[in-house]
Structures are given as structure tokens and as C-alpha cells.
Amino acid sequence: MVAVTMMVDGVACSDEVEPRLLLAHYLRDRLGRVGTPIGCDTTNCGACTVLLDGESVKSCSVLAVQAHGAAITTIQGLAGDGAWHPLQRAFHDNHGLQCGYCTPGMILAAVDLLRRNPDPTEEEIRIGLEGNLCRCTGYVNIVRSVRAAALEMRESATSGVGR
Amino acid sequence: MIPPRVEYAAPDSVAEAVSVLAEAGEDAKVLAGGQSLLPVLRLRMAYPSVLVDLGRIDGLRGVRDEGASIVVGGMTRHSDVIDDPLVRRHAALLAAATATVADPQVRHRGTFGGALAHADPAGDLPAVAVALDAEMVAEGPGGRRTIPASEFFLDYLQTALDPGEILCEVRIPKLDDGWSAHYEKFSRTAQAWAVVGVAAAVRRSNGTIAEARVGLTNMSTTPVRARGVEAALTGKPADAATVAEAAMHAGEGANPPSDLGGQADYRSHLATVLTRRALSRAAHIG
Incomplete structure (x- = not known):
């Protein structure tokens, strides 16, 4: 067993884990943060995407021991002060989800995309989210949701309100 | 799917990593970014005895200028290679190819050295290494040696690295003016x-x-x-x-x-x- 310490959604977590334990399983089975689903187990679908030190990663492809010392953000830690993140709100408003299974990963991948490119074109969004599969094929509304959130986040940034 | 039971070591220097590898024997496996190795383990296509994680060795990350060449640390992540000013200026082909590797999440974890040492013929970066006449700098129990890209890739998933060696950095001659x-x-x-x-x-x-x-x-x-x-x-x-x-x-x-x-x-x-x-x-x- 190996000792690991990490921040998960703002909470410090310390545990003894087997080296083979995947971060996705650590989050779900040990911490009970089941907002991070596992969709494919082959590093394809991106449903299990979380932010590791602010950058998107597939948590089925990271060992918990590799995340030692890191800060993890799951979909359950994205909302601040009871208010949804603009991307969460935009997915809701624009019907950016159907079954919802891919949604946590889509939203966290989009957080990373907008961090790097606050004003992406439709093509840049599609390429930026290529690591995430929507098995319902609801991509049109997913792209619409990301564009809407990007606009809102740019407006609130320029108006000096929020981020 | 759950990887097989395995021991784990996270050395903080190359010298320590080499000695851990030597102790562990040939069933040990070097873990770089893990974006190929962890899927292989989940599919139970390999049963290493111990994973030697290079992720805690700071000296293996980053790009530096060495006059006629740039030197890319083996643990430099794809996302950092793409954005690196030295790579963009002196090895534009590497930046262009790396930007097409997998997807953003994988590029945040996967590393240049890991991709080369894995030597998947469908991987994008080995072709870049041979086109640019890159040189692989490996360290093992016998010290450091340099292997030209043309002699590095031996066969499907097979390289000239000995089991006890670590790919530390890659030297890439600059292609500049014109x-x-x-x-x-x-x-x-x-x-x-x-x-x-x-x-x-x-x-x-x-x-x-x-x-x-x-x-x-x-x-x-x-x-x-x-x-x-x-x-x-x-x-x-x-x-x-x-x-x-x-x-x-x-x-x-x-x-x-x-x-x-x-x-x-x-x-x-x-x-x-x-x-x-x-x-x-x-x-x-x-």
C-alpha cells in the first residue's frame, strides 16, 4: 500500500491505496464521488474526465498514486457558493445533455478548452472536445452549450463581475 | 477493468530510478505518462512486477537550447511540447505532429519520451524522430549513451533500450532558416x-x-x-x-x-x- 494525499474538490484526502488503483476508482469507490462516471475503460470516451491541477485528464488513465500531491476537481466541485458554473448552466439551458452520462466529462473538458481558448470557433470546440464521446450523438447542442458559456464567461470577465 | 497487482516506486532522481530498475529485474516497467501503459494494464495485456514512475523526477521535464540542437526531456508532456517556444521555432515538425496525438486529456499526461520508448508503429512521434535525425540519450547501470533514431526503433514495440535503461532526453538538430x-x-x-x-x-x-x-x-x-x-x-x-x-x-x-x-x-x-x-x-x- 502507498500513502497518497490530494485535494479533491477542495477537501484534503489522505489514504493508503494499492498502486494499481485508478484515480477514477479512488474518486468513486473510496471517496464516494460518483459524479465521475466510467464509460469505456479504454481511454477513449472521456466520461471520467476530471481536472488535475486545473488540466483535463482521463481519470481511468491515471493511477491514484500518480495524483499524489495534486488538486483534483470533479463535476461535484465545479459549482462555487451554490451557484452553477456557467458551463453547467449553459448545458442545462441549451439541452446539452440527453442521457447525461458523458456530461461531467464534457463539461470538465470544456472548462479546460475555455481556459486555453476563451473564444473558440465551432470547429475549435469540436476539435477541443475530441477526447469526449456522446453516445447519444447530441453534439450539436453540446457545441451550442459551450459557445453560450464562452460568451457568458467573456462578458462577465470584461464587465469585471465574477471571473 | 482493474489493472493487475503491482508494486510501485516513485524515485526522485534518474540515478535512483536506474538502481530501482536494476534491483527489480526485467519484469519491471517504466511508467512515464501512462497513456499507453495504463490501458495495457487494464486490459491485462502485461503483468509487470513493479512500476517505476518517472513522474517525480523534475530534471526529465522541459526543453533547453544546446546551440545546434534542442534537447527535449523525456518526461516533457505532449501539451508542453506543443506550446514550447524552442520546439516551435527549431522543430516545428515536432510541434505539428504532437498537436495531432490523441486528444487534449491524453496530451496532458502523455510524454515525448514515453511515446518514443513505447515505439508503437501507429504512434505519430517516432516518424518525426527519424525524419529529424533525433538522438536518444539513455541512462542505465553502465552510464549514459546516445542512440540515433535510425538505430532506436527495432521492431513492433521494440527499441534499442536495454531493460535497465531510461530514455532521459532527446536531442533534435535545429531546422531553422527556410x-x-x-x-x-x-x-x-x-x-x-x-x-x-x-x-x-x-x-x-x-x-x-x-x-x-x-x-x-x-x-x-x-x-x-x-x-x-x-x-x-x-x-x-x-x-x-x-x-x-x-x-x-x-x-x-x-x-x-x-x-x-x-x-x-x-x-x-x-x-x-x-x-x-x-x-x-x-x-x-x-
Whole structure:
């Protein structure tokens, strides 16, 4: 067993884990943060995407021991002060989800995309989210949701309100 | 799917990593970014005794200028390679190809050295390494040694690295004034492996192609240096006819696989098409 310490959604977590334990399983089975689903187990679908030190990663492809010392953000830690993140709100408003299974990963991948490119074109969004599969094929509304959130986040940034 | 039971070591220096590897014996496996190794473990295609994680060795990350070459640390992540100013300026082909590797999440974890040491013939970066005449710097119990890219890739997933050696850094000769580059990749779906990929760099001078470098992805069990294409370009007018004629040599010396991605004859044809496109883009023709 190996000792690991990490921040998960703002909470410090310390545990003894087997080296083979995947971060996705650590989050779900040990911490009970089941907002991070596992969709494919082959590093394809991106449903299990979380932010590791602010950058998107597939948590089925990271060992918990590799995340030692890191800060993890799951979909359950994205909302601040009871208010949804603009991307969460935009997915809701624009019907950016159907079954919802891919949604946590889509939203966290989009957080990373907008961090790097606050004003992406439709093509840049599609390429930026290529690591995430929507098995319902609801991509049109997913792209619409990301564009809407990007606009809102740019407006609130320029108006000096929020981020 | 759950990986098999395995021990774990996270050394904080290369010397310590080498000694841990030596102690662990040949069933040990080096863990770089894990974006190929962890899927392999989840699928139970390998049962290493111990994972030696290089992620805590700061000295293996980053890019530095060494005069005629740049040196890319083996643990430099794809996302950092893409954005690195030295890479963009002196090895534009590497930046271009790396930007097409998998997807953003994988590029945040996967590393340059890991991709080369894994030596997947469908991986994008081995072809770049052979096209750019990169040199691999490996450290093992016997010290450091340098392996030219042309001697590094031996076979499917096989490199010249000894089991006890770590790929520490990669030296890439600069291609500066007059050089431009493009990586052309054909895959069937988003984030999929290349069916075939073509890494091309050309130096234009007074309307001619003065020099060219071409490497092919997934046209053999190892990356292919397309010397026939390069010879057909050198000294010729930088125009569409030259590129079209040169591209016809793309299959020479290749031994493409037949698999679900395509049959060998299809890949041979595809290589000529993609070589023409890659050269046209790299040389700003058409």
C-alpha cells in the first residue's frame, strides 16, 4: 500500500491505496464521488474526465498514486457558493445533455478548452472536445452549450463581475 | 477493468530510478505518462512486477537550447511540447505532429519520451524522430549513451533500450532558416490512431527545394524514413509536379501492415496521397 494525499474538490484526502488503483476508482469507490462516471475503460470516451491541477485528464488513465500531491476537481466541485458554473448552466439551458452520462466529462473538458481558448470557433470546440464521446450523438447542442458559456464567461470577465 | 497487482516506486532522481530498475529485474516497467501503459494494464495485456514512475523526477521535464540542437526531456508532456517556444521555432515538425496525438486529456499526461520508448508503429512521434535525425540519450547501470533514431526503433514495440535503461532526453538538430513543416495524418475517427501519417519538412531556396525530410507513420513495424521521396525532391523546382512525382516514391522500403485500419496495398496508396499533401503544405505549394 502507498500513502497518497490530494485535494479533491477542495477537501484534503489522505489514504493508503494499492498502486494499481485508478484515480477514477479512488474518486468513486473510496471517496464516494460518483459524479465521475466510467464509460469505456479504454481511454477513449472521456466520461471520467476530471481536472488535475486545473488540466483535463482521463481519470481511468491515471493511477491514484500518480495524483499524489495534486488538486483534483470533479463535476461535484465545479459549482462555487451554490451557484452553477456557467458551463453547467449553459448545458442545462441549451439541452446539452440527453442521457447525461458523458456530461461531467464534457463539461470538465470544456472548462479546460475555455481556459486555453476563451473564444473558440465551432470547429475549435469540436476539435477541443475530441477526447469526449456522446453516445447519444447530441453534439450539436453540446457545441451550442459551450459557445453560450464562452460568451457568458467573456462578458462577465470584461464587465469585471465574477471571473 | 482493474489493472493487475503491482508494486510501485516513485524515485526522485534518474540515478535512483536506474538502481530501482536494476534491483527489480526485467519484469519491471517504466511508467512515464501512462497513456499507453495504463490501458495495457487494464486490459491485462502485461503483468509487470513493479512500476517505476518517472513522474517525480523534475530534471526529465522541459526543453533547453544546446546551440545546434534542442534537447527535449523525456518526461516533457505532449501539451508542453506543443506550446514550447524552442520546439516551435527549431522543430516545428515536432510541434505539428504532437498537436495531432490523441486528444487534449491524453496530451496532458502523455510524454515525448514515453511515446518514443513505447515505439508503437501507429504512434505519430517516432516518424518525426527519424525524419529529424533525433538522438536518444539513455541512462542505465553502465552510464549514459546516445542512440540515433535510425538505430532506436527495432521492431513492433521494440527499441534499442536495454531493460535497465531510461530514455532521459532527446536531442533534435535545429531546422531553422527556410525550413517549414507539416504532419499529415489520416485516421478514421476522432482521436484514433493514424492509419498512415506523413511527417514532412522542407527547406526552400530560390524557388527550389534545397533539402527535404520525410518520415512515415504506420507503414512498417518501425517508422520509415522515406529517402526515395527526399532524393526526388532535392534540388528540384518547388512546384506541384515535383511534389507529385516525389510522392510516388513514398512506399519504397516500407512494409505496411494489414489490419482493421486498412490493407497493405491501401496503405501504400494512401502513403503517396498523404505524402503529396504533406509536402504541398510544408512547402506552401498549391
